[in-house]
Amino acid sequence: MKEIGIILGGPQGAGLETSMAVLGRALARKGYGVIADREYFSNITGRHSYIHMLISSTRLPRSLRYPVEILASIDAETIFTHFDDVVEKGVVIYDENQLNKNIDNIPSIEDYTREKIKTKLAKLGVSPVIKNVVDYLEKERNIKPIEIDFTYIIKLLTQRFKIDPRQASRYVSGLIVSAVSIVIGLEEKFVKYGFEQQFRERRYLIEHNIALYELVNDSIARFRNIVKIDEPKIGLNKLMIVTGNDVVAIAKIVAGVRYQSYYPITPAADESFTIEKYEYNEVNGKAVGPIVVMQTEDEIAAICSAIGASLSGSRSSTATSGPGFDLMVEGLSFAGANEVPVVITYYQRGGPSTGQPTRGSQSDLMNAVFAAHGEFTRVVLSSGDHVEAFYDTIEAFNIAEKYQVPVIHLLDKFLANTIASIPVPDIDKVRIDRGKIVFNGPSYKRFDLSNLISPRAYLGSDNIVMWYSGDEHDEYGHIVEDPENRLKMYSKRIEKMKLILEETPLDIKMGIYGDKNPDYVIIGWGSVKGVALDTIETLSSKLRLRYINMKLLWPFPRKEFLEIVKDTPSERIIAVEHSYGVNIASLIAMATGVTVTKKIAKFTGRPITLNEMIEAVERIIFKNERHVVLSYGA
């Protein structure tokens, strides 16, 4: 097959994240493109989690779709939850010890979900016991059951290597990786590479997992190549395998971040962990760092200390999600008032309140653009995928320092936790712009009004003394309430927005894809990009579609936007967002006067998949629907 979709499911804590990393690297090693979303509960151990993956032999995949060819389960809950997601002639891999499991005996399933599944099974005439579900899949759906005795295989392994039986469960992730590899025909050496990359200096784990692979192979050798993936034809000789958190962390290091603060929050904290891992490096005798990664007492301290570090001259940032950003808002306002360059990486998750802490969302657009009292310039920049996130992270610092403004890099959980194969970033394309910096002695005025951008000096520069104040201030930074000064200083801060709009290149403002004379234009931002591009490509034989990936969300690039949609009547524009309100439409209306009324929304916390996006676009275009709400995915 050209492409294969897979779900790997099991209880939280069983090591699925490891499976994803091992399989991702193994596949990339052979030259396949991979993308995988990780879905999990706010829980450490026991709740249902799964990896939804797409492997491609011909391209670097950018969206996920249902149904999948392979359902690989560690536990019974996975089968109950996903049995309906498997395509005809697909396979279901399961532990034969689960066959007699009844859904009523699985306490980790939420009651709501259990009832829903039971109802569905009852309609199909299937009793809620794994063996009946598997029988049904085999007989009615032509799905091949692949039965493995997990307990037996792990027992053989633990006996052979004298592994403490209490450690046995940590091998389940390797077992499932092995089974999937065998089914799709991925050779042992690539799987071995995946284990080696994952476990590195823990040689014994590599050895055990390779032995495990062989045991699984002995058990299911007859299923080798049953859903075979074609030989790869992508042609890249090097790939990067990264999550969104990783790629942003790496980009921050390249950008020269030297102070990163954070308070632990899902799905942002992993970014700071990755930076911390690289807090000091030397390469070719060159120091990269030191980077101070500071876990603060709360998000207020995170933003305030990041601002402080910026005042001292450090490239400085913080990373958070919605609840944390809410706490940062007063600090954001201070940064606006004091023209402080600082980057806030904002990974949206499901709100309001604690909401769905481990699920994705794009419902905070308005929060990022408008939160905080008073009026001032901020920049809100979003990225459509891992590659964009890399370059945009660096650009976020450049914009922050060039215009002395806070920059919010608005991302989301989908990107944060999705692992993707991407080309290795081109460092030659990266530039660092620290803006106007001076060291000009005693009469220094931090907020010199002779230009929109007052040259910046760092605290600690020789012979320079300066003041900052959250109060309205004069050119020196001292509190002044004079109305004329207020008018000048207040306007200066806001009018930087014009400069940003004039000077920012089009590709930072938006990406334009698809047909140049479109019948319909789809507009979205952030992680909608991949699925939107696959949608317009899939439908290209019957529809001329264009996708606009909005990147600079604030200040809104009105002029360019109007230019692009000038030949498209507004009823032929469709906005897509992972939210209830599809709020980008409101932002467009406010900034441009264009009223977008066709909307595709998804706010279940699960990503929009290709199948449902295609259907939604068709419903809008051919069935004249205006507002399609999507909900597929467990």
Add this chain to the structure above:
Amino acid sequence: MEHRYEYKTSLWVDWCPGCGNFGILTAVVKAFEELGLDPSKTVIVSGIGCSGKIAHFVNVNGVHTLHGRAIPFAMGIKLANPELTVVVHGGDGDLLGIGAGHFVALGRRNLDIVVIMHNNGVYGLTKGQASPTLPLGVKTKALAKPNIQQAVNPILLALASGYTFVARGYAFEGTHLKNLIKMAIKHRGAAFIDVLQPCVTFNDVFTAEFYRKTIYKLDEDPSWDPVVRKPEEAREKLLNAIERSLEWGDRIPIGIFYVNEYVSTFEERLSKRLYRYPDTNPSNAVIEMNGKPILSQQEFEEIFKDYIVNVEI
């Protein structure tokens, strides 16, 4: 020739006549003068309220921040450039009310910052509401009813949080306060000075007259030695300090309660992890060359090799 700096700005100081803050300002300026601090290498970071304005009145770098948040701003400034002398000024409402979490966190870190608390028992700029240091049942003149919340003990909280220099001064004991400030600045680690500061406009209970009658200096007792001179003394000295911190009412001690230089500073802890810190630090580390990142393509791929997969062809 010795270089002399001017430590006062020319701004009109807009506190109420007779305000305790004048005493604090004078002591700060005098301490800076005597230490000969370079204004460009010194930063006053202040919060919101009457005390917050001090950042504008002293001719060193001034960062007048948000209510309660002076400490985290100061932390970022100091961590990024450890060469700076960083002094935080805040009121009791600022540091122990809205900003209490940051106050505690600084103690845990023992970062080399001085915190000077202007302690007047009221929220002055908003017309005299009860602050976290006003005792239960006290009715100052702006309050409609006696205070219904208990006071927090600033010295005890600082000791419990891990500050390694803990002292109390009085705004109108200028020389004594100046000396405390000098010692606090010279101390390596987080230093806290609780400064009793009469608010002439809103606090008619804890007045200058009240303090004149009640305060006494800890070092009047020649046996009082708050300094931990060997690590094993730390517990005993801390217990002594805690006991003294409970004195309030008829006799209020001022002076040094506790000093312990055996606790590692945050900078030292960082330098163990971040090779070259603090000499190379976020404010002076090279991050670009001619508008390009310092990493070449090859160096980038070397550092991040864990994420790169070479396709086997």
